[in-house]
Structures are given as structure tokens and as C-alpha cells.
Amino acid sequence: MVKASPPTSASDPDTPRSQAGSGSTTADPFGADAALMHRVARAQDDLRRWYPVRVTAGSAELLMLPAGSGNPAMLAALSDRLGPPHPVITRERAAVLKVQHKGHETVRLAPRADRSALDLAALADATLDLATPLKGPFTTEPTDADADRAQAAALTLLKRARLLPAALIWPAPDRWPDGAAALTLVEADAVARLAETGPGRVHRIAEARLPVAHAPDSRLIGYRPTDGGPEHFALVIGQPDRAAVPLVRLHSECFTGDLLGSLKCDCGDQLRGAIQRIGAVGWGALLYLAQEGRGIGLMSKLKAYALQDQGHDTVDANLRLGFGVDERLFDPAAAMLRDLGMERIRLLTNNPAKVAGLEALGLDVVERVPHTFATNPHNEAYLATKRDKTGHYL
Ligand SMILES: Nc1nc2c(ncn2[C@@H]2O[C@H](COP(=O)(O)OP(=O)(O)OP(=O)(O)O)[C@@H](O)[C@H]2O)c(=O)[nH]1
Numbered sequence: 001m002v003k004a005s006p007p008t009s010a011s012d013p014d015t016p017r018s019q020a021g022s023g024s025t026t027a028d029p030f031g032a033d034a035a036l037m038h039r040v041a042r043a044q045d046d047l048r049r050w051y052p053v054r055v056t057a058g059s060a061e062l063l064m065l066p067a068g069s070g071n072p073a074m075l076a077a078l079s080d081r082l083g084p085p086h087p088v089i090t091r092e093r094a095a096v097l098k099v100q101h102k103g104h105e106t107v108r109l110a111p112r113a114d115r116s117a118l119d120l121a122a123l124a125d126a127t128l129d130l131a132t133p134l135k136g137p138f139t140t141e142p143t144d145a146d147a148d149r150a151q152a153a154a155l156t157l158l159k160r161a162r163l164l165p166a167a168l169i170w171p172a173p174d175r176w177p178d179g180a181a182a183l184t185l186v187e188a189d190a191v192a193r194l195a196e197t198g199p200g201r202v203h204r205i206a207e208a209r210l211p212v213a214h215a216p217d218s219r220l221i222g223y224r225p226t227d228g229g230p231e232h233f234a235l236v237i238g239q240p241d242r243a244a245v246p247l248v249r250l251h252s253e254c255f256t257g258d259l260l261g262s263l264k265c266d267c268g269d270q271l272r273g274a275i276q277r278i279g280a281v282g283w284g285a286l287l288y289l290a291q292e293g294r295g296i297g298l299m300s301k302l303k304a305y306a307l308q309d310q311g312h313d314t315v316d317a318n319l320r321l322g323f324g325v326d327e328r329l330f331d332p333a334a335a336m337l338r339d340l341g342m343e344r345i346r347l348l349t350n351n352p353a354k355v356a357g358l359e360a361l362g363l364d365v366v367e368r369v370p371h372t373f374a375t376n377p378h379n380e381a382y383l384a385t386k387r388d389k390t391g392h393y394l
């Protein structure tokens with residue numbers, strides 16, 4: 001059986017078996033820092049239910065709702081009391097809407113009383129672009145540094161909650177509506193700090209032997225990020241071999257390809273192919289990372305697929321929705337590899353960004369091992385886009 005690095009904490013079954021990543025203990029578990037983080041997590045949960053939250057940064061304060069049509073009664077109530085909302089979008093979405101802006105991370109549009117709820121939803125959701133021709137021209141509103149930080153935090157919260165990165169905000173209302181005092185209030189700095197350091201701190205929670213096809217001598221190890229984010233798994237294959245550098249695959253979850261057998265991508269082949277190859281060499285790991293849709297989440301990936309049905313490629317579809325081309329972080333993978341004692345690896349990938357991302361976090365990728373499979377008529381364009389736009393070796 002594979003022996004990974006020994007647990008660093010007590011063997012009480014309810015406690016995490018080990019921690020990986022830096023600074024995973026806080027001086028005071030009930031201190032101010034913990035309370036700030038708790039509010040960020042609560043805010044994400046509120047936003048997923050289309051419930052408003054408040055964000056502060058220095059002298060700026062805003063009330064926000066996710067853009068979209070999930071809670072029309074709340075949008076109407078807030079608009080009644082505070083006037084029409086100011087939409088805040090990413091600079092990627094601003095480029096699609098042809099909004100002139102100063103290159104800030106977020107762009108705030110001026111409120112307009114004649115925008116319907118559907119118009120507001122269409123500002124965020126590119127799948128509505130054809131059905132709802134966008135009613136520009138759009139006027140931007142100037143923002144100071146504090147407002148920029150608050151807006152950036154608002155969109156970071158939405159991305160962390162796996163929602164589209166567009167918000168309807170009401171900046172610093174003179175009179176908060178009744179009930180606003182009870183809303184979750186988060187500080188922009190806490191959001192930024194959690195987004196930066198949270199995903200790279202993981203606890204090893206559970207592990208067991210898991211014989212799989214082509215690699216019967218395997219163990220599945222489960223990790224939970226300390227920020228409460230989605231859980232990642234490592235399938236450790238074979239026996240540690242001091243003479244060999246482990247063969248590793250970082251696989252980002254793909255529900256459509258891994259489970260449904262979608263022909264639009266190469267994920268299913270890559271997943272099973274990686275297990276087979278690592279099994280054949282006898283020592284390595286497959287990390288199964290909860291980073292669906294290159295980190296935008298399955299719902300947004302489905303929207304990206306709808307845009308691809310309209311003729312956009314995989315890169316443009318992400319940008320049209322307001323996301324970056326690739327929203328994944330390599331921090332959880334690096335923390336898991338460290339925990340597994342795999343700091344020098346051979347990496348199965350065609351993606352130069354994966355090699356660079358792991359090396360930037362201090363891992364030693366001694367070799368990139370190509371990982372290509374036969375194409376089919378449905379994924380040829382997708383793979384060509386990876387080669388031409390994201391620099392994949394294909
Ligand atoms: N947003 C988006 N994600 C996609 C699309 N097609 C596949 N994905 C996701 O892309 C990820 C696949 O990543 P990987 O298999 O790691 O591929 P890669 O980054 O190209 O790198 P290698 O396969 O290692 O060369 C999975 O999370 C898929 O869900 C798409 O059209 N849009």
C-alpha cells in the first residue's frame with residue numbers, strides 16, 4: 001500500500017489527518033480574522049440565493065445583488081427604495097459590450113430608469129445577447145480607489161460563489177432600506193485575502209484503497225480547502241519508487257466529458273488515459289480538481305456551451321460571459337502534491353500554463369509528458385482553439 005507523508009495532526013478520526021499549505025493555523029480561532037472570513041462565506045451563500053449583501057472598502061460601501069433574474073421581487077423592492085441599480089461588470093464583459101473604460105478590473109455603468117429586469121439580466125448573461133439586443137451606448141461612472149476595491153470584492157465574491165461576475169449595486173445609499181442592517185456585511189480586504197490564500201490551504205480528510213481499472217494498486221485521498229471551497233481528490237497510483245520521478249496528471253473536473261462522455265472535449269479520454277499510463281509506469285498520482293469549466297463552474301460552462309452553439313469558440317465564450325480565459329488556480333494542486341511528498345514530478349499535459357503555474361509555486365516539473373488523444377468531428381475546433389489561442393502543444 002502507498003505510504004504518503006505521515007499525518008501531522010492527531011489521529012482522532014474527526015480531525016483532519018494533515019494540513020498542507022502555508023499559515024494554516026490562526027492565533028485565535030474566535031478572533032476578528034475568523035469572523036471576517038465567516039462573513040465572506042456567508043455572503044457567498046446569500047448571493048447564491050440572490051439575497052443582497054453589503055461590501056465595504058475604506059470610505060466606500062455598497063449594497064449588491066447578483067445580476068440576473070433570480071429574485072425579481074428583491075430587485076423591484078431595492079429599486080423602489082434606492083433608485084435603479086448601477087451595474088458593475090468585469091473589463092472582459094465591458095469589452096464585449098463595447099463600453100469605453102479606463103482599464104480597471106471592474107467597470108461601473110450609470111443607472112438608468114428605463115432598464116427592465118431583463119435588460120439588467122442581459123448585461124450579465126451573454127446567452128441573452130441575441131434575444132435581447134443590448135441597449136447601449138453605455139455610460140460609465142467614475143470611481144475612486146475605495147469604490148474600485150469594493151467592486152472588485154463584489155465580483156470576486158460572485159466568482160467564488162460560482163455565479164456570473166456581474167453585480168447590481170447601490171453605492172452608499174443615504175438611507176439604507178429597512179432590514180439592511182441584518183444583511184451580511186463583508187470587508188473587501190477580507191474577500192481579497194481569502195481568495196488569495198484560501199484555496200491553497202488544504203486538509204487531508206479521508207483516504208482508502210481504491211482499485212480502479214488499469215491501476216488496481218491505487219489509493220484515493222480526499223482534501224478539503226480550509227476556506228470551505230469544493231473538495232479535491234488525489235488518486236495515488238502504485239508504490240513509491242525512490243529511483244523514479246512520479247508521473248502526475250492534474251485533471252480539472254469535467255462533468256460533461258468525464259461522466260457523460262461528451263464529444264465536445266477530450267477530458268474523458270485524458271482522465272482514463274492518465275490512469276492507464278500512470279498505472280503502467282507504476283508510480284504517480286492523478287489529481288481530480290474541483291475546477292469545473294476551467295474554474296467557472298458547471299452552470300457557467302453550460303452557458304459557454306450555449307454561446308459555442310452560436311458560433312463562439314471556447315476562449316471567446318468565457319470572455320463574453322465576463323470571465324477570464326482560464327480562472328483556475330494551481331494552489332490546491334501544489335498543496336496536495338506537497339502533502340503527497342511529490343515535489344519533483346513528470347507532468348502529463350499539453351498546457352504550458354500548468355507547468356509554469358506549478359513551477360511558480362515551487363514545484364519542480366522535470367518533464368512535460370504529452371497527453372493527446374485521437375480527435376473526433378465534435379472536438380476538432382475546440383482543440384484547434386487551444387493550440388491557436390492558449391498555446392497548447394497540440
Ligand atoms: N469554460 C470552459 N471550460 C471547458 C470547456 N471545455 C472544457 N472545459 C473545461 O476545461 C477543463 C479541462 O481542463 P484540462 O483537461 O486540465 O485541460 P487543459 O488545461 O487544456 O490542459 P491539458 O489537458 O493538461 O493539456 C475542465 O474543467 C473542463 O470542464 C469550454 O468550452 N469552456
Ligand SMILES: [Zn+2]
Nearest residue numbers: 254257265267
Ligand atoms: Zn471536458
